[in-house]
Amino acid sequence: MKLHLYILLCFIILFTSCKRNFQYSVLEVKPIAKDLNARAIAEIQQRQLSDSLHFLIISDTQVSYDELQDFVSYSNSKYASNEIDFILHAGDITDYGANFEYNLYYDEVKKSKFPIIATIGNHDMLGNGRTIYQKMFGEENFDFEVGNYRFIGLNTNGREVNFNQELPNIDWLHNQLILNSDKNIIYLSHVSPFSSDFDPHLSEIFQHMIESTPYALLSIHGHSHSFSLEKSENNNFQYLVAPTINKRQYVEVKIAGDKTEIKQKFF
């Protein structure tokens, strides 16, 4: 009798004690959310947007869930719903590319009142991270339009594939850029072409392609963990590197026409 009670008690404890009861492997692929980028883009496009854009950028949130939680509640209270159009994440959602880390990220960002679009970072490609990213967020290379602006997201983590000239996908980018469009272009990718982790065979052509396209304004990156903003040597095109959220920093961007106003912010 005592043993039966013991077994019953064990099962009650078992199924009430853990938040996510069963984990098969640190390398498993079973994210708790799907198609987050597509859902965020749909939400952005439903909003009444003016001619200008106002958005925030966070980056490298891996192992910084406290800071991410603080940022979400800070931005929720500081900005009115119609004040910020969306938030961009410049990559490195996870440290080990592990399923549980993607889930921990989702636990925090689902509390944000702003749609969040995330690009893939080098850490997010470890283990089975690339598959998890594709399930949880969508395609690694994506584009979407908001008002008069066009965003192009890319996987630029060349070192992760031993600089095999496949990342970034130049052909895909080329096909995007030949589409005739009079919209201002903003790029989003984790590793900047100036980083030693960008494929050295492709950095020159990549820079040339993104800078020389008509109406191209800005390329947003993460990875180096520190804020920087540089102008192209050839024109007014700008390269922005967003700081890690671990430093309790983010970037606020306002764009009107082709005029950009970029501020490093602290919280």
Added chain:
Amino acid sequence: MRYILFITLIFNCHILSANNSDSTSIWKRIMPNSVNIQFAGNTGMFSAGVNYISPNKHWEGNFSYGVVPQKYSDRTIHSTTIKARYIPLMRTYNRSAEVKWVNVGMWFNYAYGEKYFYKLPVYYDAGYYYFPTAANLGLTIGSELKRGKWGIYYDFGTTDKRVINFVKSSRAVDFHEIWNISFGLSYYIK
């Protein structure tokens, strides 16, 4: 490595089925005390293993092979796990029932596959990543009920990577978030 385990398991089955009268045979001596199958616990969706028990019954060593089917991974994950358990609290209630109230375990899991590394591939500088993706360390705490030749057990477990995430973000990550459950069935051979 996993083929060696398969062969070991096959030999063990062979020993069980063969009516071997020679009790001093080498097979009898290397035969594990129990075999087990387990669900979840970061060592595979399902894992099967052999278990050795020390003469004083307080220590156990387990070697297991686990799979995560393709449905929950990119490609099927094959891994092997070595686990040591210490059982400080154990009681026998009658001749056939025994409860290991507390057993504390530590395991090392290695996943096979080109996508996972133990040593950093050459295209990274030294120290680029401070952790291997193929290897994981885990801690477990659980209990086991043994009746006759059969035992059922559960473990609460966590891993090194989960602990690091918890330590670095202890406000946002709940303590109970880092723990997960496994349970299993043992069959005692000797």
